[in-house]
Amino acid sequence: MMRTNTSIERVDQLILRSDAIYGAIDPEFDGEPRAKRMLRVGINTLALSLRRGESVERAGARLLTLPNVFARTKAPLDELSDMYADIRRATHDRDGNLETDARHAIHLMKLAVPYAREFYPELDQGRIAAYALIHDIIEAYVGDVPSLVMTAEQEQQKQLDEAQALIRLHEEYGEEWPEFIALIESYEALDTPEACFVKTFDKLDPGFTHFYSHGAQLKSHYGLSEDSFYVAIDKATQRMQRYSGEYGQIMEDRDELTRRVAHVAFKNAA
Numbered sequence: 001m002m003r004t005n006t007s008i009e010r011v012d013q014l015i016l017r018s019d020a021i022y023g024a025i026d027p028e029f030d031g032e033p034r035a036k037r038m039l040r041v042g043i044n045t046l047a048l049s050l051r052r053g054e055s056v057e058r059a060g061a062r063l064l065t066l067p068n069v070f071a072r073t074k075a076p077l078d079e080l081s082d083m084y085a086d087i088r089r090a091t092h093d094r095d096g097n098l099e100t101d102a103r104h105a106i107h108l109m110k111l112a113v114p115y116a117r118e119f120y121p122e123l124d125q126g127r128i129a130a131y132a133l134i135h136d137i138i139e140a141y142v143g144d145v146p147s148l149v150m151t152a153e154q155e156q157q158k159q160l161d162e163a164q165a166l167i168r169l170h171e172e173y174g175e176e177w178p179e180f181i182a183l184i185e186s187y188e189a190l191d192t193p194e195a196c197f198v199k200t201f202d203k204l205d206p207g208f209t210h211f212y213s214h215g216a217q218l219k220s221h222y223g224l225s226e227d228s229f230y231v232a233i234d235k236a237t238q239r240m241q242r243y244s245g246e247y248g249q250i251m252e253d254r255d256e257l258t259r260r261v262a263h264v265a266f267k268n269a270a
Helices: 007-025 034-051 056-063 078-085 101-119 125-134 152-173 178-189 193-204 206-212 216-220 226-239 248-267
Strands: 088-092 098-100
Touching (some): 007 034, 007 101, 007 206, 034 125, 125 178, 178 193, 206 216, 216 248, 226 248
């Protein structure tokens, strides 16, 4: 990604890179979605590296060199990874199907790391890759709860459900995989700059699926108009304030991508 000075230029580059990532991870490989296979290998690589005593930074750096094609082998965390991978989101893929958490996590990792390398070089890329890969793993137990039109009551319930899911993860995997569970807890606590970066970038990421689908789910699933879409975005932005403060450029790029989504979803359809 080339260094650019405006949000328009940056989002142009992000869209090109996003499209290339989806093109690489969407096709099936050996009878299953490539993103699911990549997530499975990534989760096991990360957990096993941490158990061997590697730092999060070094273990996460291993994710940056994983190939897009893997032989099918059994590994200890396959069941957890597959539960996570198969969760369906409210966003759609380019074929109009509900997106999976596997597709979202791999796309986020592959888009966020180069962005950080270019614009936030003080952050550790390996740690960003690790957080991006596992950022929604508690959804393996609670499913995906879309945050765009979430009420205060739904947000409170989501927090309670996710807290219980984290306890369950600790109970089921904490004894054998304490370092891996500690990584998940670190992300959920947002206790590092890299965690806050990934959390902020995660709120930019769905804009790409909305852009490619011309906002289909915004209208059919959420029932939004252009005005109510911007109201929902403003409320989501307010919820982000506790972790997004150091990442104003991401927020600028999110605003630009939001503008483009609104254009293809509502103005072109009018």
